[in-house]
Amino acid sequence: MNAKAIAAWGIAAAVLVALAFAPSYLGPYGIGLMIGIAGYVTLATAWALFSGPTRYVSLATVAFFGIGAYTVAVLSESLPYPLVLLAAAAIGLVVALVVGLSTLRLAGVYFVIFTFGLAELIRQLVTWYEVNVTGTLGRYIFLDLGPEDIYWQLLALAAVTLLLAWWIGRSRIGLALKVIGDDEVVAAHCGIDIARVKLALFALSAVIITLVGAIQAPRWTYVEPAIVFNPTISFLTLIMALLGGANRLWGPLLGAVPLFLLFEWLSANFPNHYSIILGLLFIAIVFVLPKGVLAFTEKLWKRGRAR
Amino acid sequence: MIVTAILAGLVLGGTYALIAMGLTLQYGIARIMNLAYGDMIITAAFLAFALYSGAGINPLIGLAIAAPAGFILGYAVYALMMHPLVARAKDRVSLETDSILATFGLLFVIQGVLFVIFGGNYTSYSYLNVPVTILGTNIAANRLLAFVLAVVIGGLLYLALTRTRWGTALRAVAVSPSSAALVGIDVDRQARFAFALGGALAACGGVVISMYQTFTAASGVVFTMKALIVVIMGGVGNVLGALSAGLILGLVETFVATYLDPGLTLAATYLIFLVILLWRPSGLFGRSAR
Amino acid sequence: MLEIGDLSLRYGQHLALDQVNLRAAKGETVVILGANGAGKSSLLKSIAGMVKPVAGSSIALEGRVLTGRPAHEIVEMGVALVPEGRGIFGDLTVEENLLLGAYAKRARNGESSRRAFVYELFPKLAQRRAQYANTMSGGEQQMVAIGRALMSAPDFLMLDEPSLGLAPVVVTELFATLRRVRETGVGLIIVEQNVKVSLSIADRGYLMEAGRIVGEDTAEALLRDPAVQRAFLGMNTETSK
């Protein structure tokens, strides 16, 4: 029992170390891939932190992602980099608290579309502010950060996020989230302070997402609302987490990695029929893996062991 | 000025309401969150465009072709793709998840096909772009058509859904499919019909919009999201809600553009949407029960 | 005649019904007794087409096969169910619930007189026609569920614990009404924990245990059966003698 736990931690640590050395054996393209994967693994895991157990499907991902990226764009010239990240996290936190407080009464699809509207509202406000107050729209980020630096930061963030997800899953607050996801009336009658729990988790998840945006931004040199507030990011995050299984620790990761590689493979090989093939594959996945990738792998695993 | 603003706002809102009608049926009644909805609209728009510029067929006749085609497409999509998902869903949440994932795939397929056939270019033509003077204000006939269609379809649907047994049965399917079967309602058939009807309405919207709005194969998502906002703001499954929400958004947009700052129109529409949801968490006409 | 032969039902590994045989005639009242988890609700749900029994089971109404038919067709053929947990349309009004009760084609004739009958039976519903069903009290919802089933003009009416949550005076009225319903030629199949009252209007009764039928007799005989008395009537057999 205990030996097994030690082994699991050991393996996790070894994998992490191996991943950290990836830049030395992967070319620039490989690093680019790893950045994308680490980014989406973090996004999906952070998203599932809140949305998985509570079933509050959020489309506000890109709002925080964009806030992170924009903060870097605005502050990168005037503050040292670590402080910029800190500032991004702080702004993300404040926005998350405001958003969290305002969405407490919403449920189901109303919450989903509310968060979408919110992301769009933030994008519109940023645009309006830039246009009317600063008089520019695009901003340039000339930070001296190579792809390796971005990769290492994302890898670290991904590891921390998974660790947090693991810890929350075993902790009281994890149970509170599940209870809230099942029935809020019961949750309240059990003594759970629903608002506080929801807010805390939403904020945590949002801060991580903000950091992903902040860390990735220097890769694009040029940042504008249409680029960093692209709703596709929200949708992909959601789809990856759902596909992997948003209720399990490894679910989002197992959704993000294969899906990302699939996207990559398709766009590398079928630039002209990408959409059609992707769409068909997607539909096929929904039909073949009704309970998500993780449930499927678990089933295979069990079957394998039963033999 | 104010009359002009009101008229312009109502007419713009008519477009929003028109595109939302079908979605509120598909999501509100057939319980399918159809992310490919906007792409169905765009498909119809391309169809109208192809008929008009390729075969010289008047878009009004195009409407008569596209609506049944949309119905058939919706019917087929439900029967082939959605029915198995509905049948295996153990509760509403899992059906929602599955339908989001599946229609997300469908969205890519439709978009991909449109890209292959029509390319990525901006497509636009103009039809019925003639002024109609109402209360001294010139309004484009094509936009007026959208408004009139929205009001007529919305009104008819509302009456059908609330005043007839058939419509009540459709709503019953939305409220509780398992109980609906217990009173003799063929849930699958009703849902399929509602979804197909939603497809027909999407097609109508697409044809009318193509007369005055530029579109590309990628524009579907924009329409889906706009329609979703209207549907949610009105209350899921509520046709009158969709109609009023659409008109409100149109009015807000026009008034902000006229009296405040055109740069804030979208911000204002999202803001009003958010405020309405905060005030009524289940939309304007939604019932508070989950 | 409703005939059930060798009906078995599985939930995954769990065998909830095990070769159940049962029959009920039109105009007859049959009560099914059994402990918690015996499979009574499962039996009614299988007949109503809400769950699919295993192959080899047979359910027939007047010789016509019901097995494998979807629930909505079964209603059309004349079998209605008031399910456990009520299953009313919460987001519709009381009136709309009743309207839908008469959705089946067979129920369209005489709809208004049946509606009048339901309103007479439960005056509360007439007062609250326009109220949304999910804001009704628990007992009021039960009335909606029973009323809705009556609206479908069934040949056989199955009730899963109809008295649950009803005030004593309403329960008395309900069973008086069920007696009247039976007199119109409708067959009744009732699952009830309120055994005394239900047996008092019943012709026959079945005993279920762990998914099987373990006994069958006339209502009077069951009322006198010491085992039944011990298990279902809350009587201590020694003292009651």
Added chain:
Amino acid sequence: MTTLLEISGLTKQFGGLTAVDGVTFSMDKGEVVGLLGPNGSGKTTVLNMVSGLLPPTRGTVMLNGETLTGLSPNRIALKGVARTFQLVRILPSLSVLENVVAALAFGRRRLWGTVARDEALARLEQVGLADRADETAERLTYIDQKRMELARALAADPAVLLLDEWLAGLNPTELRIGIDLVASLGERGVTVLLVEHVMDAVRALCGRCVVMNAGKTIADGRTADVLADAEVVRAYLGAEHA
């Protein structure tokens, strides 16, 4: 005896409908009181206001001299009020055990880990569900779900327990077990407010009854007296039960 729960002038309006109309009564510690009344008379609504699910239109609820009115349900739960629901509310995707642990982890005792597990198993044992602890809650039958709900309410270690038709749907054998269970709670000092239509249970359990009709209290007193009251018989019991 000391007054534990005090309800005064409690009123609830839904639109034009006054569902509860100036209800006033109090309960002593360890008392088991029946709250009776015809369907729709406002019993559940009273419980909802006590547990904080609904805010009252007027009136107050006090526990041990502390005002509960205006507090959120979770605060009220922490003050020692637990309940079951007329239409059972389970946490369908959690296991039976977790359903009970939920009340332990966030309740007054804040138990967690093996302590919580053992305690939860003990509560399940009490309602006869210990052997199904690891099943998913949604697979239980309706009655078993009700039992689980009671175990959850008990796990909160309540001072006041609100039972909304918890005994409904039990067969006589089960009913007797249920009655014994509730009676034992009363003996252990738990104050129970029992909404019930099963008269055998009310007679066996409640020393006192409050009867409501159309939102108002129409009787409050010793059970035998109340059940013989002419108006109670007319409005609620019917001639047969009198």
Added chain:
Amino acid sequence: EDRKSVRIGYAVSKTGPNAGGAGITTIPNYVLWVKDVNDAGGLELPDGSKLPIEVVEYDDRSSAEEVVRAVERLATQDKVDFMLVPWGTGFNLAVAPLFDRFGYPQLAVSAVTDKAPEFVKRWKKSFWLLGGGHDYARALAAVLVEANKAGTINNKVAMISIADGFGIDLVTAARPAFKEAGLEVAYDKTYPIGTSDFTPLINEAKASGADTFVAFSYPPDTFALTQQSQVTAFNPKVLYLGVGTGFPVYFKNNGENATGIMSLGGIDPNNQENAAYRKRHEEVTGQGPDYWGSVITYASLQMLQEAIKRKGLDREAVSEELSTGTFNTVLGETKLEDNQLRQLWWTGQWQNGQFVGVAPANRPGASKVVLPRQPWKAQ
């Protein structure tokens, strides 16, 4: 080594929101050029040998992250010899550091930026071919001042712009340029991407009393503005609309009504090379080129082709040649100044079914501006 082909790679938005722009300005020209070159036997090298082009293409799906990774893939996995640029200012900037790092010359066409002089210092092998907002704004101001002097129009301008990189760049340049020219900006508003109804803006612009209406707009807005101006009988004497005015479909949809409308870009109607290019473009791709970026895209490819012919496949040398050489393209004789193309038509106008360059007026081949524009005719 014995090569069989030259690998040319590009990532461009074939799908997504940017596909509309890329689909008219960029992709057809890439297709056309590759066909032209390969039909002629391939790319010529200094020794006179010819190698056919082998294309490696990706779809960036209008995502910044995707275009960055696709360029990395082209450079390090596919190891292409040369890379063509993606569509759009933002995307050209996003990939600029990569082109620089991997040593590829970047002939950025569909990127309008006033910062080009800075960029050429930061990324030595980058070339910016479409000018900046100031160029277009000043040229327009000059046209307006001219017309005002002639008494054709008053000195008021109503101006709207899209809240996106392009619109903002142009409007921030236009404000000082108009002021300097003594023009009064009577209405100046920005609208968000996705606006579909312009009635309120048109009404306000109408009410402002300006004879000139300027919209720095994107194609869908340009089309909608044209339609809605007709319906509301809005007839400014000068109508200047943004991107999309130079699309062939614009003339197709508006016919005679297009005449007199102005926009960015244009052509010299007497340039035979250009006319031939337009014809070939239509034959090969099935659609006409637009009158602004298309021809420049094609010209940039011709420059690359010629530089390779002179210097071979050495990217360093080719970059050097692009920067200093003089080339014969469909634009005529073309030479970059400080890695930027400055011989551009800053303002054009629809005349006789063609969108002709009218400013700079002193550039050879310039057409004369015809103002005022005729009021809308019923179609």
